[in-house]
Amino acid sequence: MNSFGRKFRVSIFGESHGDAIGIVIDGVQPGIPLSEEDFVKDIARRKSGAKGTTPRIETDEPEFLSGIYNGHTTGAPLTIIFRNRNTRSSDYRLFNDVPRPGHADYTASIKWLDFNDPRGGGHFSGRITLPIVAAGVVAKKMLACEVKASLIEVGGVTREEALSSISDVALPSGGRERPEDLSPSEIWADVLERTMREKDSVGGIVECRADGIPAGLGEPFFDSVESLISHAIFSIPGVRGIEFGDGFQAARMKGSEHNDPFDKVDKSSSLTLHTSVKPGKNGAGGINGGITNGNPITFRVAFKPTSSIGKGQKTFNFASGQMTSLEIPGRHDACIALRTPVIVEAMTAIVLADLTGLM
Numbered sequence: 001m002n003s004f005g006r007k008f009r010v011s012i013f014g015e016s017h018g019d020a021i022g023i024v025i026d027g028v029q030p031g032i033p034l035s036e037e038d039f040v041k042d043i044a045r046r047k048s049g050a051k052g053t054t055p056r057i058e059t060d061e062p063e064f065l066s067g068i069y070n071g072h073t074t075g076a077p078l079t080i081i082f083r084n085r086n087t088r089s090s091d092y093r094l095f096n097d098v099p100r101p102g103h104a105d106y107t108a109s110i111k112w113l114d115f116n117d118p119r120g121g122g123h124f125s126g127r128i129t130l131p132i133v134a135a136g137v138v139a140k141k142m143l144a145c146e147v148k149a150s151l152i153e154v155g156g157v158t159r160e161e162a163l164s165s166i167s168d169v170a171l172p173s174g175g176r177e178r179p180e181d182l183s184p185s186e187i188w189a190d191v192l193e194r195t196m197r198e199k200d201s202v203g204g205i206v207e208c209r210a211d212g213i214p215a216g217l218g219e220p221f222f223d224s225v226e227s228l229i230s231h232a233i234f235s236i237p238g239v240r241g242i243e244f245g246d247g248f249q250a251a252r253m254k255g256s257e258h259n260d261p262f263d264k265v266d267k268s269s270s271l272t273l274h275t276s277v278k279p280g281k282n283g284a285g286g287i288n289g290g291i292t293n294g295n296p297i298t299f300r301v302a303f304k305p306t307s308s309i310g311k312g313q314k315t316f317n318f319a320s321g322q323m324t325s326l327e328i329p330g331r332h333d334a335c336i337a338l339r340t341p342v343i344v345e346a347m348t349a350i351v352l353a354d355l356t357g358l359m
Helices: 036-046 089-096 105-111 119-124 126-142 159-164 189-197 225-233 247-252 341-358
Strands: 009-014 020-026 063-066 078-083 146-154 204-211 239-244 262-264 277-279 297-303 313-317 322-326
Touching: 009 126, 020 126, 036 126, 036 341, 078 126, 089 119, 105 119, 119 126, 126 341, 146 159, 146 341, 204 341, 225 239, 225 297, 225 341, 239 247
Parallel strands: none
Antiparallel strands: 009 020, 020 078, 063 078, 146 204, 204 297, 239 297, 262 277, 313 322
């Protein structure tokens, strides 16, 4: 459904072209300092406007409806909304008769008997991830660990490959900017420009790492750490795969290569045996048997190419009963993965806040 978590529970609502979208967060610790300014940095990381992203620009200003008093969380459910102001719903009328290939137009109409709101993708739109980012900001404030995600591949081109073809960039001030300091849209500019010329789209891979995770988190069998993170990550529109640690490469390894032998972190440590010993490497991605082992949680997420593309596609017209050629109008991302690292971070933080609350 539209809620996730037990002790730290989030419930999303709204549609892409409705009046507003938002989230209710239950289980928030009381007394956390919180203001609109706390959301600016993460919201900016998800914002559109850069090369390869949709030209639809929204203000994305958070409004608190409940759970805040005198600049601090109260412990009551925290409700945050974002107004939708820049909508062009006429772009989506065509999809009632000709559902977009790869999108949820068809399945949503079947599921909800054609009563769903199709404008802008409705409740299936990537815009609905904005409230998730907001919940992630709150979750991060409750965690002692650090969660960080970054884009490592776009259109089959790795970050290292893209950077190797870029020289230092001249700045208006006369200085130089190092390639590694560029934004993803700048790093993969060649891939994105070629894709946009072709009116097509590309996918990407995001890598996430959570440091400072204590050993012992996780509730096997069905609430293993991998299960909960995967559940949350697969809720993000466009996700097609996830792998932890060595991931799929583990299937090509021997046990002697994939196993993580234990080692004492600090030979002179006065800590207990359990707190001073960790696996020597991290092929398991920080998790054994569904329980955190003290190493960083590491995983990678595959995002598909954006379904809405301007390139002509042969598909079915349900009104005429005939095959037709579809060139999708509207404002869409050439690569949705560009804006997703902060969403992956948020989902991970939400899961960890919930797991920490369950201890």
